[in-house]
Amino acid sequence: MGKKVTLFACALLLGFLVWNHACSKADTPSGPAFGNPNGTGSHDVTLGGAKHQKNYCEPLQYCARCHGPELRGGDYGEPSCFKCHADKWNGPSCGKNTHTASLGGVKHAPNYCSPFQNCTSCHGSDLRGGTGGELSCFKCHADKWNGPSCGKNNHTVSLGGVGHGPNYCFPYQNCTSCHGSNLRGGSNGEPSCLKCHNQTKWMNCGSVQHNHGMEGVRHATNLCKPLNDCVQCHGNSLQGGPNGEPRCTKCHGQLWQNANCGKGD
Secondary structure, three states, X not given: OHHHHXXXXXXXXXXXXXXXXXXHHHHOOOOOOOOOOOOOOOOOEEEOOEEEOOOOOOHHHHOHHHHOOOOOOOOOOOOOOOOOOOOXXXXXXXXXXXXXXXXXXXXXXXXXXXXXXXXXXXXXXOOOOOOOOOOXXXXXXXXXXXXXXXXXXXXXXXXXXXXXXXXXXXXXXXXXXXXXXXXXXXXXXOOOOOOOOOOHHHHOOHHHOOOEEEOOEEEOOOOOOHHHHOHHHHOOOOOOOOOOOOOOOOOOOOHHHOOOOOOOO
16 A cells, blocks of 8 residues: 555656646746747847847847737846837837948947937937947037038048048147047047148148248248237247147247338348
8 A cells, every 4th residue: 555655656746847847848938949939049139238139120029928928028037128228129220230330430320410310219318328338429529410511521632642621721720629639639540640740731731831931930921910820830829839839939039029020031
C-alpha cells in the first residue's frame, strides 16, 4: 500500500512539474520567439539610448505580446512604448536615417532650418534635449536656424582652392560665430582661419588694403579715422587684435588726432 502511495505521489509531482513548465513557456517573458512570431525577440537596435526590437516600426504586430495590446506596458514590467516618445512608428520616416545633412561634422535632419516644426518630437519642445537621450540643439551652437543664411552654402568664394564666405576680408565681423572669437577654430570642427595663412591676408584684402606708407610702415587708407575703420582688427581701443595685429600706438602716439594727419608721409 505504501509503495503505491509513493508511486502516485511521484507521478503527481512529475505531472505538476510538466504542467508548470508548459505554463512558464507560454506565459513568462522568455524563449527565443518571445515577442516576435519570426523567432527573433532580441532588442538589439538602439534608438535614443534605449534598446528596441528590430521590427519597432510595426509594434502592434511584433511588440504587443509583451508590451500590451495598446503598447502601454506588459504584465511583467515591460515598459510602455509611450514612455519616452509618442507613436513615432506611425511616421513616414520610421526606420530611416533622417539625419543625413552634415554640419560642422555633426549629422542633422534635412529640415534643420525649421527645427520647431521638424525636430521637437525627438529633441524636446524647446529643443533642449529629448527624454530618450536625444541631444540639445543648443549643445554646439545657438539658434543658428534663425539666421538668414541657414541652409545656404555661404562659402562661395574659392581662394587657394578653399571656399570662403563672401565677406572674408572682414572675418571678425562675419566669421567668428562659426570659426571662434579669435578665428582659430570653432567648437564643431570649423577650421582655424590661420591654418593656411596668417592674418596679413585679410589685413591687405579688398577695401582693407594697407597701401599707405608712413615712416616705413604700411597703414590702411583711412588711417586718420582708426576708431571708425581699424578697430575691427586692431581692437576696440586700438591696442592690438587677437591674432597679432599690432597696437596702433606701438610706434607713435595718437597721431590720428593731429590736425595734419594724412597730409604728408
